[in-house]
Amino acid sequence: MTTVPYFYIPSRRIRTELLSLLVCFIIAVGLNIYAIIHYDSPLSELWTSILYVLEATAVLYAVWVVVRLLCFGVARLFGYRPKSQSHRQRHHHYRY
């Protein structure tokens, strides 16, 4: 019997989160492009401002996480249970 790690992130969740992160990054890049056009700045800021874009990506992602946690918390308050299996249930399934 294999040991189930306590913090186990299934690959589906990882894909979802990576997709969320990508969407946040695309939004941040889009904002940078808008700002470059709006403020008539050099196109080189597409990469020279990449750190700002990455920071903005992180902030957007964090906001998105907080929003989801809030939604999840509110849903739990009203007795909502997610349909998906728990980590341990899924792991149990994998043993077979």
Add this chain to the structure above:
Amino acid sequence: MDRRLFLKNLGALGATTLAATSPWLRTFASVDESAGERCRLGMIGPGSRGRFLLSFLAQNPKCEIVAFADIYQPSLEEALAVEPTAKTYTDYRKLLEDKNIDGVVIATPLNTHYQIAMDAMEAGKHVYCEKAIAYTMEETLAIYRKHIDTGRIFFTGQQRLFDPRYIKVMEMVHQGVFGDINAVHAFWNRNGDWRREVPSPELERLINWRLYSESSKGLMTELACHQLQVGTWALGNLPVRVMGTGAITHWKDGREVYDNVHCIYEFDDGRQMTYASVISNKFYGLEEQILGNLGTVEPERGKFYFEDYGPAPAPAFVQMLMEWEDKIWGANTFAGSSWDPEVARNNPGEYILGQAPETDGTSLLTEAFVEAVCTGKQPPRIAEEGYYATQLCLIGHETIVQGKPLTFPETMHIDYEPYKTKAPSGSPKGGENGRN
């Protein structure tokens, strides 16, 4: 400064450029032709300014100072210390009778310029007249017309026309390097009573002539005359209306001319030139601030400054975030002040000639006069620039005295293409220089 250093200071400006923007410098084009020629000059009024001019003329190998005229003996004696062989007169008319004299330099009190200049040109002498040209606008016009009628050389003491930093920076101004020039702020501040020591009380009005209204119009004729010419030179136009105020606010010592004047000159397209002179505070000194939308020129300091000086603007992304922040917090009264004090930026600027100014253009101005007398050719625009500089300072004084805005009188215009002015019909006509 000699011509060689002068041309070196002008740097990359070619002869063609100079001829187009500062055509009076053509005077120096005939230097070689006139080599060996020598003119004989007389000086009327070798007082402090006269002797300053004498210090340059005495060194000029093409010029011989042969006579002095003054009613004040100590001035004659000091002039003789420089040119011991010159004749001296106490009546300038005797000097004018000397047929060997080609031209005269007039550096007398303002109210005497008119009669002396008219008599000199009538006597066939070329004239260098210190600014302002005359005590009234009518006298100034009469002197200019006499110059046109007689064909005598006529120079005025507008030495900035020969100052390399002014010539170079005006070229930049007219090329649009500093954008649209929308205003000129000229000022001349001192902290002093403007008095000369008087050995005997009866000489007070003679020596301190600048302080009394019968002989001077004070700050406007003695100081503004230089700087108003710089303003019109930069703006390439003449003002149409003037308003101003003046008073004696500090030096209440019996003087009759203002020690505190402020004028606004308005151009037909709405641009403005201001002039201020206060002689009870010298902090800001003198300057002609030429204000363009891309940069500023301070020619007295010898510098120009571009508007975009300073740290590079923040990246667009950061600017956008800051704008959002302002939108969110800007309306919140608890977020601090919603304005920044727009004090002058600490912009070091750049020297026009690459270094701090060393001299003004007086030596070259006197050299140009000598050259013009030797060749008999009046340089373009010299007389006209001096004419309008004097008229502007006189109308500025007049608006202060009358206490109401004044329009530049059409009757006082001369034909002068650079400012697109036309003399009234019946007046002497001319081309580029307003001459036949």
